[in-house]
Amino acid sequence: MQRHHISLTVNGDSHELNIDPRQTLLQVLREDLELHGTHLGCDSGDCGACTVLLDNEPVPSCLVLAADADGRAVVTVEGLVQNGEPHAVQKAIVAHGGVQCGYCTPGIVVSSVALLQENPHPNEQQVREAIAGNLCRCTGYQKIIAAVVEVGAESGF
Amino acid sequence: MKPFEFFSPITLAEASRILADHNGQGRALAGGTDLLIRMKRKQWTPRAVVSLNRVAGLNEIALNGDLKLGARVTLNQLIRSQIIRAHFPVLAQTARNMAGVQVRTLATIGGNLCNASPSADMAPPLMALNARAVIIGVEGERIVPLDEFFVGPGKSVLQPGEILREILVPRPNDFTRASYHKLEHRQAMDIAMVGVGVSVQIEHRTSNIENCSDVRIVLGAVAPTPLRAKRAEEILRGNILNEENIAHAARVAAEEAKPIDDVRSSMWYRREMVEVLTRRQLMELGDSRLEIGD
Numbered sequence: 001m002q003r004h005h006i007s008l009t010v011n012g013d014s015h016e017l018n019i020d021p022r023q024t025l026l027q028v029l030r031e032d033l034e035l036h037g038t039h040l041g042c043d044s045g046d047c048g049a050c051t052v053l054l055d056n057e058p059v060p061s062c063l064v065l066a067a068d069a070d071g072r073a074v075v076t077v078e079g080l081v082q083n084g085e086p087h088a089v090q091k092a093i094v095a096h097g098g099v100q101c102g103y104c105t106p107g108i109v110v111s112s113v114a115l116l117q118e119n120p121h122p123n124e125q126q127v128r129e130a131i132a133g134n135l136c137r138c139t140g141y142q143k144i145i146a147a148v149v150e151v152g153a154e155s156g157f
Numbered sequence: 158m159k160p161f162e163f164f165s166p167i168t169l170a171e172a173s174r175i176l177a178d179h180n181g182q183g184r185a186l187a188g189g190t191d192l193l194i195r196m197k198r199k200q201w202t203p204r205a206v207v208s209l210n211r212v213a214g215l216n217e218i219a220l221n222g223d224l225k226l227g228a229r230v231t232l233n234q235l236i237r238s239q240i241i242r243a244h245f246p247v248l249a250q251t252a253r254n255m256a257g258v259q260v261r262t263l264a265t266i267g268g269n270l271c272n273a274s275p276s277a278d279m280a281p282p283l284m285a286l287n288a289r290a291v292i293i294g295v296e297g298e299r300i301v302p303l304d305e306f307f308v309g310p311g312k313s314v315l316q317p318g319e320i321l322r323e324i325l326v327p328r329p330n331d332f333t334r335a336s337y338h339k340l341e342h343r344q345a346m347d348i349a350m351v352g353v354g355v356s357v358q359i360e361h362r363t364s365n366i367e368n369c370s371d372v373r374i375v376l377g378a379v380a381p382t383p384l385r386a387k388r389a390e391e392i393l394r395g396n397i398l399n400e401e402n403i404a405h406a407a408r409v410a411a412e413e414a415k416p417i418d419d420v421r422s423s424m425w426y427r428r429e430m431v432e433v434l435t436r437r438q439l440m441e442l443g444d445s446r447l448e449i450g451d
């Protein structure tokens with residue numbers, strides 16, 4: 001099989017990788033870089049479990065060819081942790097009881113962080129819109145939404 | 158996915174040549190939100206995938222005379238663009254009602270049109286606004302009215318080696334109003350059962366009677382391609398936008414639809430809903446209390 005060379009920055013670290021052109025960004029993150037925080041759900045863009053930031057914008061990594069991400073920067077849920085401290089969104093979702101099985105959680109965290117970057121003080125409706133592409137089978141969303149709204153309300157700028 | 162060779166050219170000419178060399182076995186890649194799904198399901202097994210990601214100039218939004226929308230403009234770019242919000246709010250609103258934020262980061266306007274799904278949400282409003290497609294091939298450029306761009310489900314006029322470069326939309330004047338409504342099972346992340354795009358040119362005759370000098374009505378998801386309801390338009394063109402004329406036109410639009418029964422909806426329901434959506438939007442657009450340009 002023909003291999004394809006790419007450079008990828010993931011959570012601040014640069015990687016030179018030889019990939020199969022068929023690999024999705026999600027597969028490269030999980031299989032080649034062993035970053036298992038980004039989850040595979042539907043593999044078709046519907047569930048949001050695989051959400052990462054690509055050049056700072058949220059994308060479903062199951063629909064991105066890794067070859068097409070050459071030269072770009074990726075942030076996964078692992079990259080949101082600073083000096084061992086979980087991100088404010090992660091802490092708030094835990095504190096509000098917004099995690100049950102946890103399968104959707106990394107995607108929801110990344111989508112919420114993307115929203116807060118663009119709009120530091122979102123209201124409930126804006127949070128709902130921002131995570132409309134993230135399915136959760138367990139929590140019923142209310143606690144997740146309350147958590148993200150609270151992070152926005154408490155952020156100092 | 159079946160094996161393929163990946164290309165990421167930096168000019169359109171090169172992209173077009175690679176696609177032409179593969180003689181129908183190549184596929185352009187924009188956001189990949191339709192393409193990758195088809196490839197994973199092995200519905201499509203291209204031998205070459207040609208990314209348009211590094212081709213310069215394809216993601217511009219510019220308004221000098223006509224609006225120029227690069228084929229690689231994403232749905233999120235449309236939503237954020239000041240030009241679109243100020244002069245073509247219907248396009249920002251349509252994009253906002255498509256998919257979720259993540260998919261909209263990737264999904265492009267060109268991909269939505271070239272995928273040629275009968276339910277593609279961008280088609281009805283752009284056709285209602287009389288948009289044209291600028292197509293580049295190895296032999297040069299051609300411009301096709303969007304009305305003539307779609308051939309059947311999944312098929313456009315694009316030939317092997319041809320790439321959609323941009324969409325041109327005439328600048329609306331102060332008397333243009335346009336809207337698009339779709340009916341879906343859920344409020345987010347769903348494909349339209351029926352979509353109706355309408356644009357009207359309003360001529361003010363007296364203070365509260367709206368005369369309609371031109372109108373375009375485009376039906377989505379109710380025929381093999383997005384469809385102009387031309388007989389319905391004829392009823393309104395040059396006439397007063399009153400309840401009676403609008404109801405008549407909406408009924409005729411429903412007759413013009415050629416819907417099918419499928420998992421999303423029945424033929425009967427789709428036809429009824431064409432009438433409802435058409436009537437509702439014309440009533441809204443014809444309401445003289447509305448701020449023009451809204």
Ligand SMILES: Cc1cc2nc3c(=O)[nH]c(=O)nc-3n(C[C@H](O)[C@H](O)[C@H](O)COP(=O)(O)OP(=O)(O)OC[C@H]3O[C@@H](n4cnc5c(N)ncnc54)[C@H](O)[C@@H]3O)c2cc1C
Pocket residue numbers: 044045046184185186187188189190191192193209228229254255256257260263264265266267268269270271272276277278279315319320321322346347348349
């Ligand atoms: C979860 C989810 C929700 C969705 N919701 C909606 C929705 O609400 N409404 C809707 O209409 N669609 C929806 N879609 C479908 C899809 O996202 C859109 O059609 C999108 O705009 C496709 O754009 P793309 O850039 O991803 O296309 P791609 O997948 O890159 O390409 C699609 C097709 O067009 C061709 N192509 C792309 N660009 C060009 C070009 N410039 N020249 C020539 N050929 C080209 C490709 O070769 C391919 O055949 C959804 C998809 C997903 C996964």
Ligand code: FES
Pocket residue numbers: 039040041042043044045046047048049050051060061062063
């Ligand atoms: S796994 Fe990518 S959206 Fe579901």
Ligand code: FES
Pocket residue numbers: 098099100101102103104105135136137138139
């Ligand atoms: S917590 Fe189980 S899917 Fe969300």
